[in-house]
Amino acid sequence: MSISFNEIPGISKLFTDYLYSFDKVRELYAFDYRSESGFESCIEEKKRNYIKEALFTRDEVADVLRDQNINFDVSSKTFENIELLRKENTFAVLTGQQVGMLSGNCYTILKALCAVKLSDELGSMFPSYNFVPVFWMEDEDHDFLEINHINIFNRTNELKKISYFEKGEQKDKYTKPVSIIKSDEFINDFIDSLANELQPTDFTSNIISIVRKHYIEGSLLKDSFAGFMNSILKNQGLIFCDPSDRKIKNFFSYIFSKEIASYPTACEEVVKTSADIENEYELQIKPRALNMFYIHNDQRYVVEPKEDELLGLRNLKIRFHRDELIERLKSEPEKFSSNVVLRPILQDYVLPTVAYIGGPSEVSYFAQLKGVYKHFNVTMPVIFPRVSVTFIESKVKNFFERYSVSFTDMINLSDVAKKILSDIDNTDIEKIFTTYRDEFRSLNFEFIEKLEPIDRNLTQNFKNRAEKFDDTFDQMQAKFINSMMKQNESVTNKLNNIRNNLFPGDKLQERTINILYFLNKYNLDTIDFIFEKLNLFDFNHQLIDLSLKTVDSR
Template sequence: MTSLTESAAHRTSPAALGAFPDLFIDYCTDFDAVADFYPGDWQSRTARQAAATTAAERPADRDVLADTLLDQNERWGLDESTRSHIETLRDPDSIAVVTGQQVGLFTGPLYTIYKTITTLQLIEEWADQTGRPVVPVFWVEGEDHDFEEIATAHVLRRNKVDPLSYQPDIDANPGAVGRLALTDEVHEVVDQLDEALPPSDFKPAVMEHVRAAYRPGTRLEDAFTRLICSFFEDDGLVFMNPDDARLKALTRPLFRRELEDPQASVAQVDAASRALQDRGYHAQVNARPTNLFWLGDDSRWAIDLEDENTFRLRGTDRTFSRSELISRLDETPERFSPNVVLRPLMQDHLLPTAAYVAGPGEVSYFAQYGGVYEWADLDMPLIHPRASVSLVEGKVQKVLDKYGLSVSDFHDDLEPLFQDVVIDTMEVDVDALFSEALPQLHQTLNALKPEVEAVDRTLGASTEAARSAIMDEMESLKQKVVRAEKRQQDEVRSQLKKAHTNLRPNGALQERTINVLYYLNKYSPTLLDDLRHALHTDTSAHQVVEL
């Protein structure tokens, strides 16, 4: 594969893909329309400098943070560049560019990799624009309890989407999934991956990375992090796992504030939600008091406010008074876990976050969080959209070229595009043929109508009824001709289906479905470096990369 350059990435409007919410599209392409929901323009040098100053001045125990991160990263493959970045966090002038993701099998969909690449790309840019040391941080989100959401990876196999699932015997509520130790069943899913990936010069190295990370007895969050770490060696990426008693102890003030007045944060989210909906946008998050979970040894339960002073673990009979929960927080802060509302606040309570690299859903929910940050006495970082990317293989590009198509022509449903292409490629121009015939029929009926009415005036209505019936029959005939031609276009359908499977697998964007290992196996692990050079940090457009 030839090395990619920045010119290899073509840009297309995110709106053209029909896959993103209006709020995200406006955030990327018309920031002024949504500016009052966010802390600043993510592309503005002045806003970046202000965000950097605010982040550096934010009170934080940087030494405890750095000591904890050194311990954590030792487990995942600490290299000198990462060690140096962790030590940099002790510097009160330093700031962080942060991203994060759930611990998906084999790193999950491609967007995990794009988040990582965008974060690494921004370090030098922010350092140049702010004059500060900048540290890239990846927040390893393993505290969720939805195992099904992270247990399947998808690769392409013979132009079909092949799901690979890790299926151990676990409870419906297994607790923080990142803590789960991989069982012997992990051998099965790794073997499935080995079978699904075709032979290549790069396969031995790719599978070595996977097998080294995903071994029985290894926690899911550790396997996930080690695999990403192995693909970004020497890049200085700092991984951070919030499921740590030391980090939770530092977060006590935030959690205490939530327990003392759980209605306040929800009220802020609800107010922003109404404002968004009044503007015609959607509300990504529906909040309810509280925004905390209780982490048991083998379960994770939402903490619901039952009455003014009583809290219940959702779906159970277990209750706490406010004073009991606060006492537990003081004694065992690691038992508490933030939900989607408090998670970014915990992050920015601990880190000097100047920018957060976010996916479309995250960009949307940050629009609801301005008031919550004020409630918590925190400043929201700038929200930088991650790179949104479609990788176009040569075999797919040939199909696009053959039919004069682009990536943005492919949406969730292939059928409308197939019909358009069939009509365009038919030897008989069906539209022209029927467009010529219909006026002639109307002209004949128009001439006939007065003659018929001369015989019997009541037959005018019958003439119009005949006209309507003839038009219906002509439309039916036209569709029969199109369907007959479509049946003869099996090759067209097959080629478009192949392209659709590659670009919109299962109807979704490629980046939301396919795992990076398919591409690393086929094009080399150096593809990640090539993408760092090819992709632009101006992520306001969807980027199309030809491989």
């Protein structure tokens, strides 16, 4: 089952037009993701210009990826896919995400599974080519507070945020790239908190063991991220790419050099496209004159134009001539990193990408980048919307069935509450008791009239008993009303619990909950179940019924 994104609040108009009215936005993208011919055209163009102006070869890219993935606990299938990249008929299906704790929110796992599944689909469509899934680890962001925590439902089914802080201290601002952050002794407190909050199941011990295996004191968070992902994805053959690696930064030098030499051209391309669409759509990207950062003393700083045609680092007094910065790029490539404008260009310059799996925001920001791709002479890939999913548990399914409500009903909590409670309250207790009391009193009066001539004393005794019984009506009515109120409170609590399961923090489940909640409850093979149920070509929001999964406790 699936739900149109038009029924889900908070989804950008550009994304819904991309899904349901593609002709409106066709000119903003290079290829049509809905058709086989769109992929075919992208493949042909990529064949013509991949590494055409590059200072590296396919073999060198494969060598770097091999060396990186040795550290990530990958399967043999991953190394087989890396070897395929050496061949000219091999292309990449790419996705990526910030390096979050324990993979971050569920959509990270969905992206990875979509990349694997689309690679398989394209292999069937185009049997003369190879397609391999690649996960680009966005590990140079410095938004540590965005990635240092996970959310799960705890033992009392409450939404619980579990955070990790270096040295156990929270800062207001972080400028250190995630790529150089190592776990310290406080990582054990994080894992202990997770173990204490997870609902105890037959699988909890194994889940926590996997976490402890990868998140250990002294390990880089990026290595822990990739290792953990591979532990739960098992033999999917996903290739991880770490863009902070000095060797791969060498491959980026052409793009960074051109950005420095030609600025603000890339910025102007984004501004030009933005001006064309800003009246219709909300813009995702605000470009800078230079779309790059420089890492100084382990902190990441924006590179920006300064006085006298010099370049400098924001908030510092350091200055460079343009040529000097290009020379530094040659000697210290690891000190340069991209922002959101250049990141896709770097990805698709280094890799033979034919498709990028992106969520709603990513699909939207690619709409502003077509001119930037042309500026750098890099093929813009097919932008393929990732599968979007809410997982339906048994308790949710049972609630839906009992109260005749649906996923879309649950979007508006107040409306669904009124619907459910009105169905329960359709019995008017006060009216029932009033009618019954009136009928009882009328019938009692008739009895007394007929019985009194026979025996006045017995009739008085009957009358006294009848009056006592009459007095119980108010008591019983109050008890029934109280019972109804308790039932409503119980239903309201259940409703809030179900709403919180589907929209934790008023967001889609996939954007809040970590996959460990589900793996702990339903076992690691839940990944295989999800992979099987994902429908790549249903571009609505999908509902996957976890009650259909057989839990294997082995």
